[in-house]
Structure formats: C-alpha cells, structure tokens
Amino acid sequence: MPVQRYCSSNYQRNSIPQQVKLMKKLIFVCMTMVLVTPIFTSPTVFAAGNAAAGKAKAGACVGCHGAGGNSVNPAWPKLAGQNPGYIAKQLADFKSGKRKEPMMLGMVMGLSKADMANIGAYYAEQNMTTIGATNKALAEEGEKIYRGGITKTGVGACMGCHGPAGKGIAPNYPAVSGQHATYAEKQLLAFKKGDRANDNNVMQGIAFSMSERQIKAVAAYMQGLK
Numbered sequence: 001m002p003v004q005r006y007c008s009s010n011y012q013r014n015s016i017p018q019q020v021k022l023m024k025k026l027i028f029v030c031m032t033m034v035l036v037t038p039i040f041t042s043p044t045v046f047a048a049g050n051a052a053a054g055k056a057k058a059g060a061c062v063g064c065h066g067a068g069g070n071s072v073n074p075a076w077p078k079l080a081g082q083n084p085g086y087i088a089k090q091l092a093d094f095k096s097g098k099r100k101e102p103m104m105l106g107m108v109m110g111l112s113k114a115d116m117a118n119i120g121a122y123y124a125e126q127n128m129t130t131i132g133a134t135n136k137a138l139a140e141e142g143e144k145i146y147r148g149g150i151t152k153t154g155v156g157a158c159m160g161c162h163g164p165a166g167k168g169i170a171p172n173y174p175a176v177s178g179q180h181a182t183y184a185e186k187q188l189l190a191f192k193k194g195d196r197a198n199d200n201n202v203m204q205g206i207a208f209s210m211s212e213r214q215i216k217a218v219a220a221y222m223q224g225l226k
C-alpha cells in the first residue's frame with residue numbers, strides 16, 4: 001500500500017494493541033516523509049538575481065546566443081525565457097566541470113555566483129522567438145512521447161517535468177519549448193551516452209531508454225511547442 005494512503009487512512013480491522021503499534025509505525029513513517037521529502041526535492045539554491053546587472057554581463061554572450069538570448073545557430077541554445085535557476089545552475093556546472101563544454105568554459109571562469117543569478121534573471125525576462133516545427137510528421141510522432149511517454153521502455157511523459165506547454169517548472173526543470181531541435185537532440189544524445197551527466201541522473205535514465213529516432217522526434221516536437 002502506498003505510504004500516502006497509509007498516512008491518511010485509519011485501520012479499523014486490527015485489534016486495539018495492534019492498532020496502537022501500527023499507529024506508532026505510521027507516525028514514524030509519516031514524520032520521516034515530512035522530514036525527508038524537502039531534502040530530496042530541494043534544488044541547489046541560487047538567490048534571485050538582478051536582471052539589469054545580468055544584462056551588462058550578457059554582452060559577451062550575444063555573439064553565440066543572439067540578441068536577447070534568441071540564438072539563430074541551431075546548435076547553440078536559446079536562453080530567452082529560460083528558468084533563471086536553471087541558467088544559473090548550468091553556468092555553475094560549466095565552471096565546476098560537471099557539464100563539459102569547451103566553448104562555455106572560457107565564458108564562465110570569471111563569473112561569480114551572483115553574476116550567474118543575475119544573468120539568469122536577465123534571460124528569464126526576455127521573450128523567446130521561435131520558428132516552429134519544421135518537420136510536421138516527425139513532430140507528430142514526438143508529441144505522443146512528450147505527452148504520454150513510452151510505455152514499452154518505461155519512459156514517463158516529458159510534460160510531467162517540463163510542463164504541458166514546455167515552459168519548465170522553476171527552478172530546476174528547464175523550459176524546452178521553442179528550443180532548436182538540433183540543440184535539444186544533441187543534449188538528449190549526450191544524456192543517453194553519459195557525456196552530459198550534470199542532471200542528478202534524471203535525464204540520463206530517460207534518454208537511455210529512448211531510441212535515436214524517438215529522440216529526434218521529440219526534439220522536433222519541442223521546437224514547435226508554444
């Protein structure tokens with residue numbers, strides 16, 4: 001029986017001493033849940049940033065990520081409208097080497113934690129422009145995965161964490177809607193192979209259970225998602 005149901009139901013079929021014993025056990029289980037749950041779900045905390053200060057630092061990023069974080073090169077991610085906490089985490093991960101990307105390493109070496117939060121705040125405020133899905137048939141295939149998962153290999157629906165409209169869930173689940181399919185596909189393949197491993201083992205298991213075709217399809221769908 002799920003613990004949640006355990007916590008709220010009362011057990012009348014047992015004798016009184018048994019009930020007392022059970023209640024004690026349940027109180028322990030429920031207390032443990034209350035204490036443990038926030039630890040499991042709490043993300044790396046970044047203080048709320050200052051967008052104006054972030055804009056000043058983001059001047060160096062325009063060359064690749066585009067004006068206002070709308071990159072035009074499909075291999076370079078759009079940052080406009082992204083969750084500020086997610087951006088700050090990625091910058092910290094590039095700096096610590098948890099996420100390996102030579103092009104980004106040089107960019108983050110001089111950034112402080114406060115700079116990272118400020119940059120996140122700036123990009124989060126920008127409006128994303130998107131070109132929509134370019135391969136409709138492939139996107140339709142991807143829609144099923146995004147909204148319903150893949151039963152056969154136990155992949156959960158992407159929208160459970162990335163949201164029905166792909167806007168992500170702040171602070172740790174990134175927005176994926178409108179993102180370049182080329183970039184998203186590259187990330188999913190990197191998770192699959194373990195080349196990107198800064199995800200606390202959330203995305204690696206998911207991508208590992210997907211075929212390259214399924215990855216291509218879901219990336220095509222996310223690019224067109226609004």
Ligand code: HEC
Nearest residue numbers: 058060061063064075076077087090091101103104107119
């Ligand atoms: C020379 C090009 C280049 C410059 C300049 C650059 N970036 Fe990047 N950035 C990249 C590439 C390429 C990636 C994707 C790496 C990958 O494929 O994993 C990336 C990834 C990122 C990501 C992760 C996005 C995501 O969705 O996970 C963030 C955040 C980011 N860059 C922020 C910045 C910031 C802030 C600056 C300026 C201080 C900057 N970048 C400057 C090329 C660049």
Ligand code: HEC
Nearest residue numbers: 156157158160161172173174184187198199202203206218
């Ligand atoms: C249990 C929650 C969860 C589910 C389900 C999930 N994701 Fe993720 N996803 C995450 C988290 C957390 C990250 C960010 C990891 C990090 O901090 O680097 C992420 C990152 C990503 C990224 C990289 C984004 C970027 O900008 O670099 C892509 C692409 C992605 N997920 C696609 C998917 C797809 C497609 C599915 C469904 C097949 C899916 N996710 C299901 C939690 C989830």
